[in-house]
Amino acid sequence: MTQRSDDDGAADGFGPDLVEVFGPSQQDGGPELVQLLTPEGERIHHPEFDLDFSAEQLRGFYRDMVLTRRIDVEATALQRHGELGIWAQLLGQEAAQIGAGRALRPQDFVFPTYREHGVAYCRGVNPLDLLGLFRGVDQGAWDPAENNFGLYTIVIGAQTLHATGYAMGMQRDGVVGTGDPDRDAAVIAHFGDGASSQGDVNEAFIFAASYNAPVVFFCQNNQWAISEPIERQTRIPLYQRALGFGFPGVRVDGNDVLATYAVTQAALQRARDGQGPTFVEAYTYRMGAHTTTDDPTRYRLSDDLERWKLKDPIARVEVYLRRNGLADDEFVAAVQSEADDLGARLRDGCKALPDPSPLSIFDHVFTELTEELEEQRAGFEAYLESFEGAHS
Amino acid sequence: MTEKITLAKGLNMGLRKAMEDDPKVLLMGEDVGKLGGVFRITDGLQKDFGEDRVIDSPLAESGIVGTAVGLALRGYRPVVEIQFDGFVYPAYDQIVCQVAKMTFRSQGKSKMPMVIRIPFGGGIGAVEHHSESPEAQFAHTPGLKVVACSNPVDGYWMIQQAIACDDPVIFLEPKRQYHADKAELDDSVSPEPLFTSKVVRRGGDVTVLAYGPTVKTALKAAEAAAGEGKSLEVIDLRTLSPLDLGPVFESVRRTGRAVITHEAHVNLGMGAEVAARITEQCFYSLEAPVLRVGAFDTPYPPSRIEEDYLPDLDRVLDAVDRSLEF
Numbered sequence: 234m235t236q237r238s239d240d241d242g243a244a245d246g247f248g249p250d251l252v253e254v255f256g257p258s259q260q261d262g263g264p265e266l267v268q269l270l271t272p273e274g275e276r277i278h279h280p281e282f283d284l285d286f287s288a289e290q291l292r293g294f295y296r297d298m299v300l301t302r303r304i305d306v307e308a309t310a311l312q313r314h315g316e317l318g319i320w321a322q323l324l325g326q327e328a329a330q331i332g333a334g335r336a337l338r339p340q341d342f343v344f345p346t347y348r349e350h351g352v353a354y355c356r357g358v359n360p361l362d363l364l365g366l367f368r369g370v371d372q373g374a375w376d377p378a379e380n381n382f383g384l385y386t387i388v389i390g391a392q393t394l395h396a397t398g399y400a401m402g403m404q405r406d407g408v409v410g411t412g413d414p415d416r417d418a419a420v421i422a423h424f425g426d427g428a429s430s431q432g433d434v435n436e437a438f439i440f441a442a443s444y445n446a447p448v449v450f451f452c453q454n455n456q457w458a459i460s461e462p463i464e465r466q467t468r469i470p471l472y473q474r475a476l477g478f479g480f481p482g483v484r485v486d487g488n489d490v491l492a493t494y495a496v497t498q499a500a501l502q503r504a505r506d507g508q509g510p511t512f513v514e515a516y517t518y519r520m521g522a523h524t525t526t527d528d529p530t531r532y533r534l535s536d537d538l539e540r541w542k543l544k545d546p547i548a549r550v551e552v553y554l555r556r557n558g559l560a561d562d563e564f565v566a567a568v569q570s571e572a573d574d575l576g577a578r579l580r581d582g583c584k585a586l587p588d589p590s591p592l593s594i595f596d597h598v599f600t601e602l603t604e605e606l607e608e609q610r611a612g613f614e615a616y617l618e619s620f621e622g623a624h625s
Numbered sequence: 626m627t628e629k630i631t632l633a634k635g636l637n638m639g640l641r642k643a644m645e646d647d648p649k650v651l652l653m654g655e656d657v658g659k660l661g662g663v664f665r666i667t668d669g670l671q672k673d674f675g676e677d678r679v680i681d682s683p684l685a686e687s688g689i690v691g692t693a694v695g696l697a698l699r700g701y702r703p704v705v706e707i708q709f710d711g712f713v714y715p716a717y718d719q720i721v722c723q724v725a726k727m728t729f730r731s732q733g734k735s736k737m738p739m740v741i742r743i744p745f746g747g748g749i750g751a752v753e754h755h756s757e758s759p760e761a762q763f764a765h766t767p768g769l770k771v772v773a774c775s776n777p778v779d780g781y782w783m784i785q786q787a788i789a790c791d792d793p794v795i796f797l798e799p800k801r802q803y804h805a806d807k808a809e810l811d812d813s814v815s816p817e818p819l820f821t822s823k824v825v826r827r828g829g830d831v832t833v834l835a836y837g838p839t840v841k842t843a844l845k846a847a848e849a850a851a852g853e854g855k856s857l858e859v860i861d862l863r864t865l866s867p868l869d870l871g872p873v874f875e876s877v878r879r880t881g882r883a884v885i886t887h888e889a890h891v892n893l894g895m896g897a898e899v900a901a902r903i904t905e906q907c908f909y910s911l912e913a914p915v916l917r918v919g920a921f922d923t924p925y926p927p928s929r930i931e932e933d934y935l936p937d938l939d940r941v942l943d944a945v946d947r948s949l950e951f
Contacts, residue, residue: 344695371732372729372730372731373730373731374732376731376734377698377731377734377735378734378735383698384730384731384735386723388718388722388723391691391718391719391722391723393691394687394688394690394691394692394694394695394719395691395692395694395695395698395723396695397688397691397692397695398691398692398693398694398695398696398697398698398699398703399695399696399698399699400695401692401695401696401699402695402696402698402699402700402701403699404677405651405677405701406699432687432715433687433688433691433718433719436683436685436687436688436691437688437691437692439683439685439688440682440683440685440688440692443683596732596733597728597729597731597732597733598728598729598767598768599728599768599770599792600728600733600736600791600792603820603867604867605867605868606867
C-alpha cells in the first residue's frame with residue numbers, strides 16, 4: 234500500500250509539504266472527525282455540529298438502521314439463493330445512510346449510487362423495488378418524482394453531475410434562499426471514495442461551485458473501491474479537496490448516525506439558504522464485500538474488519554439507548570420482530586416479482602414507439618409466436 | 626414574413642423562437658452567452674433572455690451534458706452546444722450511458738427532452754479535431770434521435786422541432802454552411818415533421834442520398850449531371866435515427882440505382898446501414914449495388930488537403946457513373 238509518507242514534498246521550493254498542511258495521515262479518521270456518539274456509546278459534544286435529539290428520534294434512528302441492515306442481509310441471502318443476480322451490500326454504512334436520509338426534507342432531491350438502500354428506505358421507496366433491479370426484472374421501478382429519489386446510477390460518479398444540474402434547476406425555480414422552510418430545497422449527491430477520482434465528480438464540483446448550486450456532495454468513504462484502498466484514490470483526506478474547488482468540506486464519523494445527521498442537516502440548510510455546495514465525507518467502512526461477486530479476503534486483512542466491527546453503527550446507539558433508559562429489551566425485541574416481518578416480506582415478494590415480457594423491451598426506448606422499432610417489434614412478435622405454445 | 630437568411634441566422638432565429646415559446650428552454654455551453662458562441666449561433670440571446678437561460682458553462686463537456694441531464698429531470702428543456710464535433714467525446718459517456726437510456730430505464734417515468742447541438746463536418750481549414758463527423762456513433766446508440774440540417778430554412782424549423790421533442794436529439798449542423806448561402810424563409814409555411822427525409826430534386830436515373838453538408842454537394846452534382854443528360858434524384862435524409870427511408874425506397878424502385886454520400890468514414894457509416902436496408906427492401910429493383918461516397922477510413926487530414934479527402938462533386942459523379950455502367 235502506498236501510504237503517504239511524512240517526508241513527501243520536502244522543502245524544495247514548492248511550498249510546504251503535505252504533512253505541514255494536513256498533519257500526519259490518520260487511520261482513525263483524524264482529529265477533525267465530527268463525532269457526537271463514540272463507538273462505546275458515549276454522547277460527546279461538538280462546538281459546531283451539536284444538536285439535541287429527542288428520545289423518539291434516537292429510537293427512530295435505531296429502528297431505521299436495524300431495518301436497513303435487515304434489507305441488506307435478506308438481499309444478500311436472496312442472492313446466495315439465486316433469487317438476485319447480484320447485490321451491492323451496505324453492511325457497516327447504515328449510520329451514514331440513515332443520518333443523511335433523515336436529514337432530508339420532502340422537497341429535497343436525492344441522487345443515489347447503487348448502494349443507497351438506507352437512503353431509499355428513508356425516502357419511502359419500497360425495498361422490493363430495489364430488489365427488482367438486482368434481480369434483473371427492471372432497471373429501477375420506482376418513480377423518481379414520487380419520493381424525490383433518483384434511479385440508482387451504476388456508472389461511477391455520473392449522478393453527481395445530474396445532481397448539480399438538478400440543483401441549478403432549483404435555483405431557476407426560485408426554491409433556494411427564500412427563507413420559507415417548506416419551499417427552500419436542496420439536492421444531495423451520493424458517491425464513494427472511488428468515485429472521487431472520476432472526472433464527472435470533479436466537474437460536478439466545478440459546476441456547483443461556479444453556479445453556487447444548492448447541492449451537498451455526500452461521499453461515503455468506506456475505505457475501499459472494490460479491491461483498491463483509499464490511498465490509491467487520494468493523497469490527502471478527501472474532505473480537504475473541497476477547499477480547492479472553493480467550498481467547505483467536513484469529515485464526519487459515518488458510523489455515528491447522530492453526527493452524520495447533524496452535519497448533513499447543516500450542509501443541506503446551507504444549500505437551501507443559497508450558500509452553495511458543501512462536501513461531506515462520511516468516514517465509514519465497507520464491512521461486507523463490494524458486491525456479492527466480490528471476495529475481500531483476496532485484498533484486505535481481517536484485522537481491519539475486526540477493528541471496524543468495534544465501531545459498529547448500530548451497536549453504539551443500542552448501548553446509548555439502554556444506558557440512558559431510552560430503550561429496553563421489549564423495544565429491541567419489537568424492532569427485531571418488525572425486521573423479521575420485513576425480511577419475510579422481501580423473501581416472498583422477491584420470488585413473486587414477475588419477469589417482464591420480452592416484447593416490453595421496445596416500450597420506452599423513446600417516449601413514443603418509432604416506426605422502425607414498431608417494425609422490429611412486430612417481427613419479433615411474429616417470431617415468438619412461431620414457436621408452438623411458447624411466449625405469449 | 627419572408628426574409629433571406631443564412632443557416633447561422635436560421636438557427637439563431639429558431640432558438641430565439643423556441644425560447645420565446647417555452648420558458649423552460651435553456652441554452653448552455655462554452656462561450657454561448659456574451660460571445661454568442663464561436664460561430665455566433667446564439668448571438669444576442671443572453672442579452673435578451675438573461676444569464677439564467679443562456680448559460681456560459683465551465684470548459685467541460687461531460688459537465689455540460691451531465692448537468693443538462695439534471696436540468697431535464699427538473700423539468701427544463703436544455704439545449705446544449707458542443708463547440709466542435711471533435712470535443713464531444715468527453716461527454717460521450719453521459720450521452721450514451723445516461724441521456725440515451727434515461728427514458729428506457731425509468732420505464733418512461735423520466736424523460737430527457739434535451740438537444741445536443743454539434744457543429745460537424747469539415748471544409749473550414751481548421752486544425753485537427755474541428756472537422757469531424759461522428760454521427761454514426763450516436764445513430765448506433767438506441768435512445769438517441771439524430772438529425773442533420775442542411776440549409777437555412779430547415780435549420781430554423783428543425784431546431785424548434787428538436788427542442789419540442791420529448792426525446793433527446795443529437796442535432797448536427799454543417800458548420801461549413803453556417804455563413805455560406807442564403808435562402809428565403811417564409812415562416813407562414815408549415816414545416817415537414819422533423820423525423821422525415823425529403824426529396825430535394827427530382828430525377829429518374831440515379832438516386833443520390835445525402836445529409837448535412839453533402840446535400841449541397843449532391844445538388845451540385847445533379848446540376849452537373851443534368852448537363853451530361855443524366856437525371857439524378859437527390860434526397861436529403863435529414864433524420865439519421867430513426868431513418869425515414871420510405872421516400873428512398875420509392876425512389877430506388879424507380880431508378881434502380883442509389884449512391885449515398887457523407888463526410889463521415891464509409892466503414893460502418895450511415896451509408897452502410899442505408900445500403901443494407903435498400904438491399905433488403907428493393908432487392909429486385911436494383912440494377913447496381915448501392916455505392917457509398919464518404920471519407921476514407923483515415924483520420925481527418927491536415928486542412929491543406931481536406932478537399933481531396935472530403936467527398937466532392939466529382940467523386941459523387943464518379944460513383945454515379947459507376948452505378949450507371951454496372
